[in-house]
Amino acid sequence: MSSLKGNILITGASRGIGCALVRALLKCDGVKRIFAGCRNPVHAYNLQEFESSNKLKLIKFSVQENESIDSVFDEIFNELNGEGLDMLINTAAIFEEVQTKEGYEMNIVYGMSKAALNNYTAVISKVYKDSNIMVISICPGPIYKDVTGSSLHPGISLDESAAEIINTITKLNIEDTGKFIDRFGTVIPF
Template structure:
């Protein structure tokens, strides 16, 4: 993953492919920050465990990709943390299931 980017945003990161992406990004020394987004962080036990082990690198972001307010709040939180640095990569892994 050389040259992949320092600041990476992963949606749908609470389980499955998204969680595996976060786990693999943590192994890359070039990655400075991982913004790991999911709809309900309080129920994302595995993601929260990664955060406790790597709190300087993992930022859990509450995000519902179907809710404009949630999207705006997530954006504001990321911009605040980046403090002028660029977001290098977006991995849009969130899924939407119709019920």
């Protein structure tokens, strides 16, 4: 399917775009191992059928717990005999409702978190660029079951978005670090 290769960790892999990316990456010949991080792997029903493959390992991973993060990287390091990861794809979401004077203002908080993520991507990319580590932020596009429920953008399937994201990732290089792009690789200004 693509020229991606090596060992990959995906957070938030039990459902949504994370799960779709795992399924798409399983089709990539060059990918050696995929570690699918899930808060509760027992509930990762859409991936359990693939776990018998030596290519996929479901791992318990919560991005909200520092101990979990440390133990997961130790587990992966041991599993790979010190070989290490070639790619980290973060799709895990942490969202808590915030009470405001007018009630729950999800759109404001959501928008602020995305702006902060884009800024963090730009800053951290500068830190790691000299180490040849690329840091990017990708918008998957309007997904059919998008949280917005908007009928203005009917959306695409998770699998379509995942395939386009992987295709785009294969075309990126270190000069793209720090950018916010859509699933086709078009830069989105922020």
